[in-house]
Each structure stands twice: as structure tokens, then as C-alpha cells.
Amino acid sequence: MSAPATVAAPDHLRSPLWVMTLTWIVGMITVFPIANDALEAVSVFTLNRLAYIPVAVLFGLIVLRQPVIWRGWGRVESMMGLYLAVVLASWATTLPHKVGVDVKRDVNLLISSFVMPYTAFLIARHAGWSRTQVRTAYAVCVVAIGTYLIVVGLIQGLIDWRFLVDQGHQDVHSTRARGSFPNAIPYAAILSILLPVVLGLRALEPRPSRRLGFAVLTVALIEGLVLAQTRVTWIAVPLALLYFAALSVPARKSAIVCAVALLGAVTLSTIGVDARLIARPGSAVLYNKGSTSERISDAESVYNRVAVYGTALNMIAHRPVFGFGFGARTFLDARDPYYASCCGVSPEWAVPCSVPHNEVLNVLVLLGAVGLVVYLALWVVLWRLLSTATYTPDAADGTYACAMSAVFIILALTFQMHDLTYMSEVLVLFFFFVGLALPASAHTRGIPTPFGSPLVP
Numbered sequence: 001m002s003a004p005a006t007v008a009a010p011d012h013l014r015s016p017l018w019v020m021t022l023t024w025i026v027g028m029i030t031v032f033p034i035a036n037d038a039l040e041a042v043s044v045f046t047l048n049r050l051a052y053i054p055v056a057v058l059f060g061l062i063v064l065r066q067p068v069i070w071r072g073w074g075r076v077e078s079m080m081g082l083y084l085a086v087v088l089a090s091w092a093t094t095l096p097h098k099v100g101v102d103v104k105r106d107v108n109l110l111i112s113s114f115v116m117p118y119t120a121f122l123i124a125r126h127a128g129w130s131r132t133q134v135r136t137a138y139a140v141c142v143v144a145i146g147t148y149l150i151v152v153g154l155i156q157g158l159i160d161w162r163f164l165v166d167q168g169h170q171d172v173h174s175t176r177a178r179g180s181f182p183n184a185i186p187y188a189a190i191l192s193i194l195l196p197v198v199l200g201l202r203a204l205e206p207r208p209s210r211r212l213g214f215a216v217l218t219v220a221l222i223e224g225l226v227l228a229q230t231r232v233t234w235i236a237v238p239l240a241l242l243y244f245a246a247l248s249v250p251a252r253k254s255a256i257v258c259a260v261a262l263l264g265a266v267t268l269s270t271i272g273v274d275a276r277l278i279a280r281p282g283s284a285v286l287y288n289k290g291s292t293s294e295r296i297s298d299a300e301s302v303y304n305r306v307a308v309y310g311t312a313l314n315m316i317a318h319r320p321v322f323g324f325g326f327g328a329r330t331f332l333d334a335r336d337p338y339y340a341s342c343c344g345v346s347p348e349w350a351v352p353c354s355v356p357h358n359e360v361l362n363v364l365v366l367l368g369a370v371g372l373v374v375y376l377a378l379w380v381v382l383w384r385l386l387s388t389a390t391y392t393p394d395a396a397d398g399t400y401a402c403a404m405s406a407v408f409i410i411l412a413l414t415f416q417m418h419d420l421t422y423m424s425e426v427l428v429l430f431f432f433f434v435g436l437a438l439p440a441s442a443h444t445r446g447i448p449t450p451f452g453s454p455l456v457p
Helices: 014-029 032-038 040-045 046-064 077-098 100-126 129-158 184-204 206-227 231-247 252-270 292-297 300-318 330-334 358-390 395-414 424-437
Strands: none
Touching: 014 032, 014 100, 014 358, 014 424, 032 046, 046 100, 077 100, 077 358, 100 424, 129 184, 184 206, 184 231, 184 252, 184 395, 184 424, 206 231, 206 252, 231 252, 231 330, 231 424, 252 292, 292 330, 292 395, 300 330, 300 358, 330 358, 358 395, 358 424, 395 424
């Protein structure tokens, strides 16, 4: 397809939007959670939302000034709108039975896990940032977020596991690094998202000093994944990196080396050859004997999941079409009559679980088969667009798309054991990165894309 004949004039709002978007996304994953703990009583005023408001307003002004952006919205945007409509319709059916505090929780979840991630995607894909701004956005997010989480994780893992851990969360994952998050799952998921992107940036970087910096960051991310002790990522990340290596020539060698290095680090950690050699007694890796071998052999979480899966399936069997209705506490509030044993595991193992610990089961419980069909359709469209983008003739553009395809695989595997819906930071970062990697629709006339090439449908 030839390039569009009409080229839009630069908009002076785009550069401020770029700065404010990065501030919002980097902040919500790094320092904002610390302040948010203090603002919990008035959660509507959390820093995440205060930083998001001007970003949304600026993007809205750009759309109003250039309505052609609306016509550039394609299948992904349509599926996002449809899924959000299904969620809102489901939620509306539950409102007559909810009190104010439950409605507040639900609104918080809708904003943080739907509105914010979808906005991040729309901005990244349609704001019309230059090729340099896109590349720099990747680098800023990777370096700022990665450095912060690694430093905090190393302090927790090697010095004091209580560092930046809210007192109310100290009974959760006390043997694992978790950054500034309530538990180790979002910490490991975000490190997993950053890893393929770091490898892509390093493969495309011509300056030796920056290549060295990205290599050091890669090693640190691997150590962070070991300290997080999230077992599914130890499987998902190497598999995704091998897929990345198969598709991306520039990053092939480094992706293979990184996959082997992560498996090797986990293997060595099982025999004590890890950070425990320099850790202090109050660190996460030594607290309660939190060794990797014990984590691998831990059967308690397996029993929890078997029991909670049985309970979730029993709930789904009773309401298969529309589910129990969207809500932050739907599973927790509705599960009691549906406790079920499975594979000889007592249903009592499901009692500590407030969510199904599986994204597919979670969506089925909340929205039923109707919601799951739309939800999966959204992810299928994303996957097809990423797969198409990997074959662009430009090496840099293809590398970014391949990296995000690898991230897609990581999340698809990881959240067979966890619930993505409740991890706002993971969703925002993922959709933002995907938006940067995907070209805008052919209908978005004159808007520069990350690919720096003719727009494609």
C-alpha cells in the first residue's frame, strides 16, 4: 500500500502527552504504590488516578482536534469496546444487591483494569508519536521500571524482606521478592514483560556502552525472576524467549542465551548456588527457609489451586451463560455454596483463595460463556496483529513486534495459574507496549506510526 497523500501537521499537544504518559505509567509501577498505601482511605485520589486524568484529557483534546483518529480505530479497539460493554452490562445486573463499599471496589477495578489499560493502548497506537519517541518510550519504561524493581527486589531478597512491604501484606509471600506490590505475582509478571523488550533494545542498539547497560539489566532481571519465586514464569519466560529467537534474527542469540541463563540460574538456586551466599539473615531468601528447592517442591499451592478450580468449575456449571456478574468480590462472596472436592483434594483447600487463580475460570465465573467469547476474541485479534507485524521488512519494527509476541506468550501461560484481571499495573504496561508495537489503521491518515512505514490495515 502506498503512503497516504495527506500528512497531518504536528500537534503541539503530542510531546506533553508523551511526557505525561510515561510519568503516569512508570510512576504507577514504581513509586506511586508507596503513596497509595497512605491514601487508601480515599482511594479515589490515588496517585495513579491523579496522574491518569491529565493524560486522558490531553489525549481527548488531540482526538477532538483530529477526529480522523476515531476513523483509524480498528478491530482491537472494537473488541475492547465490546468487552467493556459486556462487563458494564454484567455489573449493572449486580448493583441492586450491593452496598456502597462494594460499588466503590467495583468502580476502582473498572477504572484500573479496564479504562486505564485500554487508554494506554489507544494513546500508544494513535497519539502519532515519532519513531524516536516510540523507541525512547520503550527504553525509558524498561530502564526506569526495571532498575527500580530490581533494586527494591534485591534489597528485599538479600537484606530485609519487609522493605517497602505494607504491614497488611507481610503475611503474603514473605519468602519472595515482590517490589512495591502486595505480592510477588505482579512483580514477576512485570519483570517478564520487560525482559524480551530489553533483549530487543539491546539487539538494535549500535553503541557498545548502551549494549553493555542493557546486558547488565538483563542479568539483573533474571536474578529478580529467581528471587520472585513465581514458578510458572520460570517455564513461560524461557519458552517465550525461544519463540522470540525463532522469529527475530537480531535478537536470536541473546534470546537463546537468556532463556538458558534463566533455567540455569533457577537450577543452581535449587542447590544453594544463588543470592543466599551473600544474603543477610532477615532477607526473603532466608526468611522461613525460602529456598528455591523448597518453593519448587511446595505442594500447598497446588492443593489450593486444585480445590479452587473445582469450586470455580462448580460455580460455572450452575451459571454457565452469564456467570455470577462482574464485581471485585464476586467469587469470594458467591463461592460458599459451591465448594467442591477435586482429584481427592478436600474443598477446605479452596478457603484461603479469594479468586479462582486462573484467568479463564475467573472470566467464566464473572461473565459466563458470553463474556469469555468476547474476551478471547480480543486476545486473538491482538495476537493476529502482532503476528502480522513481526513480518515487517524493517528489522527494528519486526524486533519490537516479536518481543511483544513473546510477552503475549508469557502472559498467556502465566495467567493459567493467576488472575490477570486484578493486576492493573501488568495490564497497563502490556497494553501500552503492544500499542507502541502495532501500526495504526490505514484509515488514520497522516498519523506517523512506530513502524515509520506506510500504514497498514
